[in-house]
Amino acid sequence: HFREHWNVADYATALGVSERRLGSAVLRATGKPPLTIIHERVLREACTRLxxxxxxVAQIAYGLGFRDPAYFSRFFKRY
Known part of the structure; x- marks a missing residue:
């Protein structure tokens, strides 16, 4: 679902738990907040494709669900 840019609430709903519960479980299991895990997954896929x-770059950005290649570039540089 990373191509659809799901946020933490979307994953929590899909799993049938609250955002808080999901956040706590992910943080306890990985030491990272859920949004960081989501961003890392998108980045891994971006790196693989690149x-x-x-x-x-623009085609890869669109393929990953980014509407703006410039935003994809900023996102990529940030992480």
Missing amino acids: EQSPLG
């Missing part, structure tokens, strides 16, 4: 795909 390394292995002949597509340009």
